[in-house]
Amino acid sequence: MSAAATAQTAQARRNGAFTLLEVVLAVALVVLLSGLVYLIYDHALGVRATLHRQATTALARRRILDMMTADLTSALPFSPPQMGLEGQSDSLQFARTMLPGRAVFLPDPFGGGLDSAGGSGGEDDRTVVEPHADVELVGYRLRIEEDQEGQMQVVGIERTSQRTVLAATAEEGQEIRSVLLSEVVKFLRVQYWDGQGWTDSWSGRSLPAAVRIDLGTEPLGEEESPEEYPHETMWRIIALPTGGTPQPSARSAGGEGR
Amino acid sequence: MVLLEVILAVALFASAAAVVGMALKSALDTANRMRLESQTLNLAQSVLGDIAVGRIEMVDTPETPYDEDDPRWTYEIITESLTDASNLKRVTVVVRCTDRPWLKPAELTQLMLVTDRAGPSTEELIP
Numbered sequence: 001m002s003a004a005a006t007a008q009t010a011q012a013r014r015n016g017a018f019t020l021l022e023v024v025l026a027v028a029l030v031v032l033l034s035g036l037v038y039l040i041y042d043h044a045l046g047v048r049a050t051l052h053r054q055a056t057t058a059l060a061r062r063r064i065l066d067m068m069t070a071d072l073t074s075a076l077p078f079s080p081p082q083m084g085l086e087g088q089s090d091s092l093q094f095a096r097t098m099l100p101g102r103a104v105f106l107p108d109p110f111g112g113g114l115d116s117a118g119g120s121g122g123e124d125d126r127t128v129v130e131p132h133a134d135v136e137l138v139g140y141r142l143r144i145e146e147d148q149e150g151q152m153q154v155v156g157i158e159r160t161s162q163r164t165v166l167a168a169t170a171e172e173g174q175e176i177r178s179v180l181l182s183e184v185v186k187f188l189r190v191q192y193w194d195g196q197g198w199t200d201s202w203s204g205r206s207l208p209a210a211v212r213i214d215l216g217t218e219p220l221g222e223e224e225s226p227e228e229y230p231h232e233t234m235w236r237i238i239a240l241p242t243g244g245t246p247q248p249s250a251r252s253a254g255g256e257g258r
Numbered sequence: 259m260v261l262l263e264v265i266l267a268v269a270l271f272a273s274a275a276a277v278v279g280m281a282l283k284s285a286l287d288t289a290n291r292m293r294l295e296s297q298t299l300n301l302a303q304s305v306l307g308d309i310a311v312g313r314i315e316m317v318d319t320p321e322t323p324y325d326e327d328d329p330r331w332t333y334e335i336i337t338e339s340l341t342d343a344s345n346l347k348r349v350t351v352v353v354r355c356t357d358r359p360w361l362k363p364a365e366l367t368q369l370m371l372v373t374d375r376a377g378p379s380t381e382e383l384i385p
Contacts, residue, residue: 029264033271040275047282054289062296069303193311209311212304236300239310 060182061215061234064157067181068213071096071138072238077205078135078165085192085207085243089200089226092190093139094207095165100134137162142188143180154219156183187216187233189226200226207243212236294355298331298364302353305333306368309349316349316370330357345372 018026071094077084078095085094139160147153160178162170170176191198192208202208214233220226301324308314319335336350350367 036271036275040278044278044282047286051285051289054293058293058296062300065300193313210307210313234296234300235304237304237307239307241310 057184057217060184064181064185064215065213065234065236067159068140069236069238072211072240074098075207075240076242077207079205083137084205085202087190087192087202089190090188091139091141092211093137095135096138097134098136133163133165135165137165140188142186154186155180157181157185157188184217185215186219187214187229189214189229189233207240209243210237210239213238291361294358294361295364298353298355298361301331301333302351302364302366305351305353306349306366309335309370316347316372321354330355332356346370347372
């Protein structure tokens with residue numbers, strides 16, 4: 001450093017100011033630290049999004065499996081209409097027992113008597129409660145809709161319910177209510193245990209002994225079969241208390257695989 | 259500002275960044291653990307279902323791989339007879355992931371009927 005520069009620095013220190021080098025260093029440090037903070041913030045946002053997606057997915061699949069377990073464990077063969085379980089590899093429908101709605105247990109569920117006009121009587125003008133049965137038809141399937149480009153896309157998994165089992169007509173939106181359970185689940189595979197092995201479909205007045213449910217988050221490719229689904233699934237085997245056929249031989253401990 | 263102060267500031271910043279990084283890693287580990295715990299619980303429930311339909315014998319079983327193709331997931335069955343009901347057993351299923359010893363095993367217990375066949379007979383219920 002020349003004598004003139006040294007004198008300038010000494011003069012600057014005496015004046016309480018920064019030198020050019022110090023200012024440049026400070027700016028460089030600020031830029032560097034800002035960049036690091038941005039990187040950390042961006043990474044944190046990515047982690048947060050990943051965590052949220054994983055938690056949502058896990059929770060949705062677990063709740064759906066719990067709901068299907070509750071429905072299937074209360075399934076029963078129902079006649080008429082000669083209903084056991086109708087199932088394919090990507091859908092199933094069955095009758096299940098249930099408690100009627102809470103309103104049915106009211107002292108006066110019809111809001112003042114059926115003989116009065118509109119089911120309501122005089123001063124006690126309460127909402128008329130529809131009669132509820134203790135059996136309903138329940139179904140699970142993938143909801144598939146056409147997107148803006150005309151392609152059929154899996155929207156999610158939905159549950160259908162029909163509370164009036166012996167209705168003369170059963171139309172979607174009228175007697176049959178469908179509820180989209182989750183848009184996260186885009187793959188559903190159902191297998192039925194017939195006492196010998198797993199089958200991909202079930203029909204008839206009896207119920208399978210068990211049902212295996214696989215839920216995935218990616219839709220099945222057009223060329224793929226359910227057995228070739230390449231992604232991870234969350235699955236559960238659900239035993240049906242009212243189903244089952246005689247078991248020829250149980251799998252011994254550590255014996256044959258599935 | 260002396261060099262010592264700059265070094266101190268940078269060290270503080272690095273420490274804070276490390277803490278944030280560790281927190282993020284911990285969150286990811288927790289999410290992964292939650293996913294695996296769900297898997298173990300599903301498997302335990304599936305083993306109980308297998309026992310109910312007779313696919314797996316209702317006997318005391320040491321740690322056994324559930325799937326021969328994937329020996330990491332094992333189940334153990336502990337049965338206990340009830341003194342006041344000869345045809346009823348308390349069945350406990352413990353599922354572990356052998357390559358993740360830090361993962362808490364899933365343990366489910368259920369009272370089950372001892373039958374020679376899979377479940378009750380299928381009889382239609384006519385309303």
